[in-house]
Amino acid sequence: MELQITWFILWGVLWGVYFMLDGFVMGAGMLHNLIGKSDGDKRVMINTIGPIWEGNEVWLVTAGGVTFAAFPTTYALMFSYLYSALFILLCALIVRGVSYEFRSKEDHPTWKKGWDSAIMVGNFLPALLFGVAFGNIFEGLPMDSAGYHGSLLSLLNPYGLLTGLLFVSLFMVHGALYLTVKTTGQLSKRSQSTANNLWPILLVVAVAFLVYTNFATSLYVNYLAHPPLMVVPLLAVAALLAIRLFSAQGKPLAAFTASSLTILMVVATAITGLFPNLIPSSIDPASSLTLYNSSSSPYTLKLMLIVVAVFIPIIIGYKIWIYRIFRAPVREEEVLADKQAY
């Protein structure tokens, strides 16, 4: 019992940390051509992302692996039901990854332009698809004992698309703030004004999402039953407002911290609302995948708990060390001087 609940919480934490970390990579990538005007700008942006994007993407691999190990039934059904969406997601993530590596390897404008587009698309599609997929999970998937009754098109329902839009706009703001902190001069200024301009759109989308969630999902049921839990979504809203406040005061690092917190709290809000479901069924409540009916045996859960209890703190330790090494903003002179640079 406690083991399954612990794993449910960890499952949520892993997705939250993944979206917080890869969120700014996706955000910066979606804004690649919009904020980056010259080749120098774009190279600087890639160099802010370069040292850390792979380590951030591993949180997704871990979230996937942990779903497999701790909730194998959820892993099996979620991944096979969302087959086509995940296929597109994989292609996008593959293209994105190689774009950063390949772009600098050929000094030709067409080559670079091609990879610039690949960076934008390769970051936009995952942001959108993760949003659409999670929106549909919040609503519940049309599944019963006979199997799954949805399709790729049925995922693109209004609520799914709205959640996709929420992810896209939230990650864009998050990414723009990251670039504000990690670059200098005009590029940093342009990033900051992009974040400021995008924030009202994010606010509108977030409000629409919160209202629509009441009609499209059962996420609020847990909150009505246990009102103190309301502190989680309230923190999400407070963090969202704090982004604007800090950004307007010219404190980009604080604003970036606020957008990180917003993402974590949005995920926490959703996970709290889903409990004890991992994936509810929209047509047959008895077929919902819960932390009880889809988990691994106590033996495996305990083993995996020991593994993450030992290794996640170590991982966080060395990741903080690496982020500290690369904490200085990337300067254009520095990138141009090093002919090995990306």
Next chain:
Amino acid sequence: MDVLTLSRLQFAITSMFHFIFVPLTLGLSILTAYMETRYVITGDTMYLKMTKFWGKLFLINFALGVVTGITMEFQFGMNWAEYSRYVGDIFGAPLAIEATVAFFLESVFIGLWIFGWNKVSKKVHALSIWLVALATNLSALWILLANGWMQHPVGYVLRNGRAEMVDFMAMITNPDGLLKFGHQLTSGYTVAAFFVMGVSAWHLLRKNETDFFLRSFRIAATFGFFATIAVGIFGDMSAVEVAKVQPTKFAAMESIWESKRGVGMNLLLLPDPPNECNSVEGVCVPNAVSILAFHDPNALVKGLKEFPPELRPPVLPTFISFRLMAGLGTYFILASLVAMILSRWGNIQKQRLFLTLLLYSLPLPYLANFLGWVVAEVGRQPWIVYGIMKTSDGVSKSVSLSQVVGSLIGFTLLYGFLGVIDIYLLAKFARKGPDNDISSMIKPRGQEA
């Protein structure tokens, strides 16, 4: 074509593609780390140039290896949902541990290594590539323990309608997993050794940067010689293990139909599966198969006829792949031995014929890796988990034919496109040779701005 066949084809294509990049990563990470360590210890800038040159090729190769790995993890759930549901309790653990223990380490420190030349001390920088090498090798351990479990399931009970883990120690000490790990690791080192020797041979034939490529060649030849011998030893031990726990696979590898004691090895052999016999048999080495399988000349070897036809793997691909792989393995030992002797004590630059041979041998260890996996995976059929679950029972029920057709075409086109670009870039930078302007490489710390 049905969902099952296409899902198998897709898994084969995506894993083979992933596997163009993985073996080189396993070995080249170690060679690059060795070169950088020599630079740190001796201060000889030649080693720095070597680190940069081979490191660049390492990174171009590495990028595609990493991103195509995610497909592997996702595919178990996407195409093999019934399998994942049935064995996830025990099979999911090594994959999750791989991500947590190894993949994080690899991905975080590769970032430091690529972008940290002027940010950390030389020692810490060299340490970061060692951590990457350690992590890629550790990563292989967990993946191969997972595959080893599919070959020889241990440490589980069938309970609650699925396989549940009851003994983690049994899983991580499973000889099938550990021997595979040893065999695969050293095969990866072989790929890297022949890669470095092949590229070096190309330059030595053109008398480019002779000192640089001679030294690279020497390191690779020595590394390759020990690696290829180890491949053989682990391969022999693996064959013994297969004969013990997977008799159908072993019989198919050797194309043995009748159970017999003291089985000899026919050097000339052509299986005839429809008639359950071999159409050609000749040049027999007496008792060789019995010795190979059980280290006993009179040991009983079970033939395929002992098993009902529906439980036998496809004989022809298993047999041919095994033969070819073993032949190539023998060639690699001889070639790297000669390469080591000539480059250490002879005059390798003058051996143009041998250098040309090595240049064209560059793809062969890749081929041997593929063949080895054909033996392992095709030879396991019709089982997805040997003896407890059939491949046909593991495929997803909810996935439609059009979905798999779409993803199969999509992956093939995308992978084909990226593969061409990657090989083009590898060839381009391999031909370009080392960068001799090291002024931009060595900068004291803190003066980078």
